[in-house]
Amino acid sequence: MYFREYLIKLEESGLVTKITKEVSIDVEAAAVLKAAEPTPLLFQNVKGYADFRVAGNMFGTKQSIADYFGISTAQLIPKLTEAIDNRSLPEEISDPPCQEVTMDGVDLDKLPILKHNERDGGRYISSAVVVTKDPEFGQNLDFHRAMQFEKNRMSTRIIKGRDFYKFLERSGEVEAAYCVGNTPNILVAAATSVKTGINELEIANALSKTEVTQAKTLDLLIPAGSEVVLEGRVFMKDRSEEGPFIDLTETYDVVREEPVFEVKTITHRKNPIWQALVPGALEHKVLMGMPREPTIYKSVNEAGVNCIDVNVNPGGSSWLHAIVKIDKQNEDDGKKAIHAAFAGHRSCKHVFVVDKDIDIYNPLEVEWSMATRFQAERDLVDIGKEPGSSLDPSAEPGTKITNKIGFDFTAPLVTKGKSFARAEFPKVDLKDYLE
Numbered sequence: 282m283y284f285r286e287y288l289i290k291l292e293e294s295g296l297v298t299k300i301t302k303e304v305s306i307d308v309e310a311a312a313v314l315k316a317a318e319p320t321p322l323l324f325q326n327v328k329g330y331a332d333f334r335v336a337g338n339m340f341g342t343k344q345s346i347a348d349y350f351g352i353s354t355a356q357l358i359p360k361l362t363e364a365i366d367n368r369s370l371p372e373e374i375s376d377p378p379c380q381e382v383t384m385d386g387v388d389l390d391k392l393p394i395l396k397h398n399e400r401d402g403g404r405y406i407s408s409a410v411v412v413t414k415d416p417e418f419g420q421n422l423d424f425h426r427a428m429q430f431e432k433n434r435m436s437t438r439i440i441k442g443r444d445f446y447k448f449l450e451r452s453g454e455v456e457a458a459y460c461v462g463n464t465p466n467i468l469v470a471a472a473t474s475v476k477t478g479i480n481e482l483e484i485a486n487a488l489s490k491t492e493v494t495q496a497k498t499l500d501l502l503i504p505a506g507s508e509v510v511l512e513g514r515v516f517m518k519d520r521s522e523e524g525p526f527i528d529l530t531e532t533y534d535v536v537r538e539e540p541v542f543e544v545k546t547i548t549h550r551k552n553p554i555w556q557a558l559v560p561g562a563l564e565h566k567v568l569m570g571m572p573r574e575p576t577i578y579k580s581v582n583e584a585g586v587n588c589i590d591v592n593v594n595p596g597g598s599s600w601l602h603a604i605v606k607i608d609k610q611n612e613d614d615g616k617k618a619i620h621a622a623f624a625g626h627r628s629c630k631h632v633f634v635v636d637k638d639i640d641i642y643n644p645l646e647v648e649w650s651m652a653t654r655f656q657a658e659r660d661l662v663d664i665g666k667e668p669g670s671s672l673d674p675s676a677e678p679g680t681k682i683t684n685k686i687g688f689d690f691t692a693p694l695v696t697k698g699k700s701f702a703r704a705e706f707p708k709v710d711l712k713d714y715l716e
């Protein structure tokens with residue numbers, strides 16, 4: 282199902298709040314979305330943009346993503362693992378919704394691109410999935426924020442090591458389609474980091490049926506149901522200032538000289554809906570962290586430890602922390618799981634391993650397991666200094682070097698003193714005692 286049709290379905294179920302009051306894209310819309318999260322909002326009266334509506338907070342919880350796939354949150358890790366391992370070709374269609382209208386010339390001011398925060402360097406596209414192609418590796422799908430600085434040019438953040446960065450290094454300039462207004466099959470697939478050469482649109486199709494179409498002016502297959510598509514070229518050497526911008530950690534990222542995206546053509550659906558994504562907010566976090574959970578889960582199981590679940594939790598900026606739940610069978614399972622989790626997510630800084638009785642979505646329970654089961658001298662694993670995440674303000678600037686630590690919060694298998702089990706309080710039905 283396309284973004285538009287899914288939004289209508291949510292509306293019909295009363296799950297979208299419609300905002301009829303006039304709202305400005307200049308900081309106001311983002312502020313309203315942040316205040317309302319995780320409730321999806323549809324702005325129907327966007328100041329200066331009568332032709333557009335703006336939707337945001339669409340997928341700000343794991344539950345909302347699981348709902349799109351019609352599964353439980355517990356099934357997300359197996360579903361994503363299965364889709365990565367068993368990719369399938371999307372269907373190619375002609376006359377796609379995303380090309381119902383081709384804009385006359387390119388003027389980015391005509392799009393309701395949000396400025397999210399006062400100090401931001403400009404208006405930013407933050408929800409676009411970016412389709413690119415390399416003569417050897419074929420197509421790739423990523424996320425890359427893009428800041429407008431002219432009517433047809435944006436500077437776009439491309440972190441070194443990303444597939445897109447590799448393509449740019451090889452070719453100098455690369456055709457790119459920035460596609461706005463997509464559903465979780467495409468968004469989650471774009472956020473996975475798989476081997477260069479794997480087309481994430483095939484992961485999207487394995488997650489749920491995905492239609493693609495030929496871009497209007499580029500030799501690229503793009504998601505056919507996108508609301509708005511910006512087609513153009515990105516240049517390695519032509520650079521422009523990008524930032525400041527609030528990133529995943531809710532801190533300001535520095536200003537850098539980043540590659541320029543020159544927009545040549547804009548197409549969109551009739552009565553377009555702009556998909557907003559508030560940087561640093563829950564939706565950004567869910568989309569970043571969730572695709573790392575299967576890689577950690579797989580790595581821990583491959584290390585011979587029975588991993589039950591993984592939460593790359595919002596408290597850790599959905600990137601720097603991983604909480605790993607295991608069914609402990611051997612005394613060294615906790616430590617093995619720590620090493621394996623770091624191997625499964627290289628940007629992670631702190632790993633917490635807990636027993637199967639702990640709810641890893643409840644920070645109080647995780648802390649309780651630390652308080653009652655952890656002894657630093659015995660259970661702390663200091664990995665030492667390694668490259669971590671460029672997003673972490675405490676990592677060494679430039680090199681990303683960080684001190685990685687693992688915490689084994691699992692109880693010893695043999696109890697010598699007090700029991701490690703949480704005691705049960707007697708249960709009553711309170712209704713019986715209240716008038």
Ligand SMILES: Cc1cc2nc3c(=O)[nH]c(=O)nc-3n(C[C@H](O)[C@H](O)[C@H](O)COP(=O)(O)O)c2cc1C
Binds near residue numbers: 474
């Ligand atoms: C909402 C969102 C925004 C992102 N923004 C950027 C970005 O601006 N630049 C970047 O290099 N990566 C960004 N990322 C991360 C990458 O796009 C993502 O990790 C992707 O998997 C990298 O794919 P690759 O392994 O094919 O290079 C973003 C991810 C999400 C979910």
